[in-house]
Amino acid sequence: MSILIKNGYVIYGDNLEVIKADVYIENNEISKIGKDLNVGADYVIDAKGKVVSPGFINAHTHSPMVILRGLADDLALMEWLQNHIWPIERKLKPDHIYWGALLGVLEMIKSGTTTFVDMYFHMEEVAKAVEKAGMRAYLSYGMADLGNEEKRNTEIKETLKLLEFIENLDSPRVEFLFGPHAPYTCSPELLGWVREKADETGKKITIHISETRDEVRQIKEKYGKTPVEFLDELGFLKDDVVAAHGVWLSDKEVKILAEKGVTIVHNPASNMKLASGVMPLKKLLDAGVNVALGTDGAASNNNLDMVEEMKLTSLLHKVHDLDPTVADAGTIFKIASQNGAKALNLNAGVIKEGALADIVIFDFNKPHLRPITNVISHIVYSANGSDIETTIIDGKIVMLDREVLTVDEEKVLDKVQEIIDELR
Numbered sequence: 001m002s003i004l005i006k007n008g009y010v011i012y013g014d015n016l017e018v019i020k021a022d023v024y025i026e027n028n029e030i031s032k033i034g035k036d037l038n039v040g041a042d043y044v045i046d047a048k049g050k051v052v053s054p055g056f057i058n059a060h061t062h063s064p065m066v067i068l069r070g071l072a073d074d075l076a077l078m079e080w081l082q083n084h085i086w087p088i089e090r091k092l093k094p095d096h097i098y099w100g101a102l103l104g105v106l107e108m109i110k111s112g113t114t115t116f117v118d119m120y121f122h123m124e125e126v127a128k129a130v131e132k133a134g135m136r137a138y139l140s141y142g143m144a145d146l147g148n149e150e151k152r153n154t155e156i157k158e159t160l161k162l163l164e165f166i167e168n169l170d171s172p173r174v175e176f177l178f179g180p181h182a183p184y185t186c187s188p189e190l191l192g193w194v195r196e197k198a199d200e201t202g203k204k205i206t207i208h209i210s211e212t213r214d215e216v217r218q219i220k221e222k223y224g225k226t227p228v229e230f231l232d233e234l235g236f237l238k239d240d241v242v243a244a245h246g247v248w249l250s251d252k253e254v255k256i257l258a259e260k261g262v263t264i265v266h267n268p269a270s271n272m273k274l275a276s277g278v279m280p281l282k283k284l285l286d287a288g289v290n291v292a293l294g295t296d297g298a299a300s301n302n303n304l305d306m307v308e309e310m311k312l313t314s315l316l317h318k319v320h321d322l323d324p325t326v327a328d329a330g331t332i333f334k335i336a337s338q339n340g341a342k343a344l345n346l347n348a349g350v351i352k353e354g355a356l357a358d359i360v361i362f363d364f365n366k367p368h369l370r371p372i373t374n375v376i377s378h379i380v381y382s383a384n385g386s387d388i389e390t391t392i393i394d395g396k397i398v399m400l401d402r403e404v405l406t407v408d409e410e411k412v413l414d415k416v417q418e419i420i421d422e423l424r
């Protein structure tokens with residue numbers, strides 16, 4: 001299978017150089033980039049007036065939570081989780097998760113995400129949805145033992161079951177990672193088990209860290225240390241850890257994260273909506289920490305639009321630091337693409353020869369994206385997810401002219417409505 005994308009403005013290479021060129025895809029790889037490529041292709045896309053961009057990497061979400069969208073707004077994290085979200089989640093069945101994940105994946109494909117990192121339960125259903133939609137994903141079972149040994153054993157069993165399921169699926173687009181929920185829900189024994197297993201299998205780990213002041217207070221009370229110090233002393237922090245949030249971090253913790261090569265995934269919309277706080281983006285970047293971008297779940301965002309998330313990131317840090325030079329468009333674009341790929345050791349997040357063909361095309365033939373003067377600025381500050389017209393993942397067209405080719409969108413919308421009407 002080969003695809004030729006002609007006449008577009010291409011965001012080329014690690015430095016985001018914008019060039020007018022053709023992009024040739026063979027199998028699942030970008031094989032040639034250049035002017036007027038003279039090659040035959042199975043499929044030709046005319047990208048005149050359009051922008052050919054790397055697909056975005058949503059490095060932290062809970063995809064099935066789209067079914068809980070709008071059910072518990074305007075609350076702080078602990079009250080939101082304990083009194084609203086966890087009680088509804090206890091009612092969710094595998095079938096609900098399957099349709100929820102399909103809706104989440106549809107939303108992501110339609111707003112330019114080509115890879116996501118997920119944490120939830122009944123994750124075999126998410127794997128099936130990802131496989132069907134043609135998406136790329138790293139999937140974890142969210143483990144929480146609350147210090148209970150029996151629960152720990154169940155969580156370990158569930159995790160190993162998912163690992164086996166994904167290994168047997170043998171998909172080039174679906175990967176497993178470990179998902180201990182957070183230091184306040186996982187015992188040191190469980191976190192120790194995860195570290196050992198990650199070392200043994202070479203799989204990555206995702207976890208929530210230092211999201212609220214209350215979490216830091218809880219961990220300090222229990223262990224006499226901050227969350228990052230606690231995890232570090234357990235030997236948990238290495239460069240395979242993809243940690244969501246990192247809002248409340250001391251200078252010492254920032255230094256530890258940099259030294260250990262941990263990726264911190266910023267989720268600004270969720271942090272603002274739950275009033276968790278503002279993560280120290282500039283400090284983390286200046287210290288050399290790899291910062292990626294995520295949406296978190298749609299019950300705290302309330303969408304999965306990475307294009308919107310980029311603008312929110314930039315504006316939040318400018319106003320917080322009272323400095324318009326903070327979080328410039330190029331930095332933010334890299335956080336949403338290259339840095340996510342770096343966290344996952346994935347050969348994507350960039351358009352260059354030899355990279356995976358995970359590409360999206362923005363339609364710039366629209367009033368709010370003209371004149372074409374500064375492509376990266378327009379994407380970060382002027383565009384939104386619905387400006388994505390075409391999405392290519394692993395060399396396959398999964399959305400063309402805004403129609404997702406792999407999933408019956410109407411059926412998914414109906415099914416999810418049915419589920420939530422029944423659950424409520």
Ligand SMILES: CSC[C@H]1O[C@@H](n2cnc3c(O)ncnc32)[C@H](O)[C@@H]1O
Pocket residue numbers: 062077081085086089119120121141142143144181208211270296297300
């Ligand atoms: C056990 S599966 C994952 C678990 O995480 C919950 N969750 C969703 N968003 C957040 C967040 O911002 N911080 C902590 N936990 C969160 C989700 O509802 C699932 O229960």
Ligand SMILES: [Zn+2]
Pocket residue numbers: 060061062208244296297
């Ligand atoms: Zn989360």
